[in-house]
Amino acid sequence: MNLSRRSFLRTAAASVSVGGLTYFLPPFPKSRGADTPPASERIRTAAIGVGNQGGPKNNLKFHAKNCVAVCDVDQKYLAAGAAFVEKESGKAPFTAGDYRRILDRKDIDAVVVTVPDHWHTLLSVDACNAGKDVYCEKPLTLTIAEGRAIVDAVRRNKRILQTGSQQRSDERFRRACEYVRSGRLGKIKEVRVGIPGPNWIDRAKKPVPDSDPPAELDYEMWLGPAPKRPYNQYRVHYLFRFFWDYSGGQVTNFGAHHLDITQWALGMDESGPTTIEGTATYNKDHWFETPEKCLITYIYPNGVKVICGNADKTMPGGCTFIGEKGTIFVDRGKITCDPPDILKEELKDTDVHLYASKNHHANWFECIKSRKAPIAEAEIGHRSATVCHLGNIAIRTGHKISWDPTKEQILGDKEAAAMVSKAYREPWKLVVKG
Numbered sequence: 044m045n046l047s048r049r050s051f052l053r054t055a056a057a058s059v060s061v062g063g064l065t066y067f068l069p070p071f072p073k074s075r076g077a078d079t080p081p082a083s084e085r086i087r088t089a090a091i092g093v094g095n096q097g098g099p100k101n102n103l104k105f106h107a108k109n110c111v112a113v114c115d116v117d118q119k120y121l122a123a124g125a126a127f128v129e130k131e132s133g134k135a136p137f138t139a140g141d142y143r144r145i146l147d148r149k150d151i152d153a154v155v156v157t158v159p160d161h162w163h164t165l166l167s168v169d170a171c172n173a174g175k176d177v178y179c180e181k182p183l184t185l186t187i188a189e190g191r192a193i194v195d196a197v198r199r200n201k202r203i204l205q206t207g208s209q210q211r212s213d214e215r216f217r218r219a220c221e222y223v224r225s226g227r228l229g230k231i232k233e234v235r236v237g238i239p240g241p242n243w244i245d246r247a248k249k250p251v252p253d254s255d256p257p258a259e260l261d262y263e264m265w266l267g268p269a270p271k272r273p274y275n276q277y278r279v280h281y282l283f284r285f286f287w288d289y290s291g292g293q294v295t296n297f298g299a300h301h302l303d304i305t306q307w308a309l310g311m312d313e314s315g316p317t318t319i320e321g322t323a324t325y326n327k328d329h330w331f332e333t334p335e336k337c338l339i340t341y342i343y344p345n346g347v348k349v350i351c352g353n354a355d356k357t358m359p360g361g362c363t364f365i366g367e368k369g370t371i372f373v374d375r376g377k378i379t380c381d382p383p384d385i386l387k388e389e390l391k392d393t394d395v396h397l398y399a400s401k402n403h404h405a406n407w408f409e410c411i412k413s414r415k416a417p418i419a420e421a422e423i424g425h426r427s428a429t430v431c432h433l434g435n436i437a438i439r440t441g442h443k444i445s446w447d448p449t450k451e452q453i454l455g456d457k458e459a460a461a462m463v464s465k466a467y468r469e470p471w472k473l474v475v476k477g
Contacts, residue, residue, distance in 0.1 A: 086411055087111045089145045089154045089175075091166060093124030095281050096180060097157025102207075105404040106155060107131035113138050114145045117280075118259035140261050142166055146173040153411055156180060157207075159283040160290040161269045164189035165471060167204065171196040176411050178404070180207040182299040183424035185290070187432045188464035190425030191451065197421040205407035205417040206424030208303045210375070212403035218386075219364065219373035220308040225394035227385050228366025234305050236351040237360040238297040243285045243331045247277040250330050268467035285331035292333025294438075295431040297360075298351055302434075303419075303427035304362050304373070305349055307397070312423050315430055315448040316341035316349065323438040324354075339434040344448075351434060436462045 089112035090103050097103060103110070103124060110128045113136045115121040121138055128136045139145055145154065146169055153176035156166045160182060167179045177197075183206050184190045197204045210216045223231060253273035256262035262274050269288045272278070284290040306312055321339030325332075338352035350358070361374025371380045380386045390396065400406040400418040410417040429451075436459050437444045445454040453460040 087152045089151045091142050091154050091156050092158035094120040099127040102155050102157050110136055112136050112145050114142050116140050116261040116264045160185045162267050167193050168196040171200045171202040176203040178205045178407050182295040182428040182431055184428045186465045187429050190428055194421045194425050203410050204421040206419040208419040209403040210300050210304055211418045212400040215373055215378040216304050217397055219371050219378055221395050221397050223308040223364050229368035231347050231366045233365040234349045235358050235363040236301045237358045238293045238353050240353050241285055268471035285333045287332050291435045294434050298431045301362050302430045306427050316343050317446055318342045319433045319437045320443040321438040337438050
């Protein structure tokens with residue numbers, strides 16, 4: 044944490060240009076070699092972030108037997124995660140509060156990154172540069188520009204990165220996308236994407252004053268590249284997602300899942316919408332920053348309208364694809380259609396058959412061995428996160444956004460274009476030069 048700006052710039056090893064700006068990627072440990080296979084058939088993993096989604100009930104349970112190292116800035120989470128790994132694997136893992144100690148190790152092939160969104164890019168880029176494959180939770184990024192930096196790092200270092208968009212490995216969502224792309228609904232006119240309201244109030248009940256951080260939390264490291272702010276127990280851990288410094292509310296939480304499926308169904312995994320506009324209402328007492336209710340409208344190059352939000356009470360959660368010949372609704376554990384006969388007819392060999400994965404984590408492991416792209420590779424994660432970020436930019440500015448998905452630029456709006464990237468707090472910043 045004492046790295047000076049001068050030494051930071053001196054050790055930066057690569058850069059990537061996004062929208063006319065150059066991002067100098069942060070320093071990284073020496074790589075073990077992009078084409079060097081793992082030392083054994085057993086892929087040795089490290090868990091970076093083991094609370095909530097990263098913990099024993101979620102991501103950690105899928106790779107605990109492979110896990111040789113655990114990292115968390117909260118000592119309570121760290122101890123619980125390490126104990127679970129030891130129980131499952133039979134061996135105590137290496138533990139650390141600083142992820143760089145994990146990336147320095149030669150006995151780690153891949154990392155599972157389950158940390159607040161504002162850390163996703165730095166961790167993923169540093170891991171790729173250190174020769175590690177990556178599983179990174181959704182949304183892949185905090186800003187649009189970060190996504191291109193991750194994709195570049197993955198490609199330069201020939202790494203395998205899986206975005207934690209697990210709905211892609213759900214047969215129902217894949218089936219819905221295959222029927223849409225095979226033309227069973229005719230021309231798609233509209234997609235309706237329902238997301239829940241914020242559960243900050245459910246978790247926190249009411250605000251509390253700022254205070255000193257608890258002894259078990261390295262709050263300085265938790266903040267990392269985010270702006271320096273006083274500690275408040277209702278801004279950290281799960282509740283980070285309702286503050287702009289760290290995340291984008293339910294638009295980047297559930298929207299990252301359902302808008303990802305929308306991109307898949309529309310065949311837009313390497314593209315995106317061209318115009319975006321929306322409205323939002325906020326907590327009247329300013330308990331948290333992201334919207335209580337919102338409604339965002341995206342228009343895609345093919346004329347399809349995508350409506351996302353929770354302000355329309357008639358719009359169910361999940362994805363509703365509306366075409367000339369009928370509709371398909373898909374959500375977790377459910378897929379229906381109108382008329383019902385649409386899903387009764389099996390897809391033919393001549394229809395569209397998409398990448399099939401039955402288990403998201405297993406798909407990642409398989410691709411680490413085969414070196415083939417996983418079902419939610421970096422470009423897909425970046426593009427789907429971009430749709431979410433564009434929606435938030437539209438509702439935060441109140442502007443109708445014009446987006447060029449090829450150049451990845453906001454057109455004719457300096458205020459909105461400035462929100463494509465975000466400065467990092469030193470020494471963790473991606474240095475931006477005009």
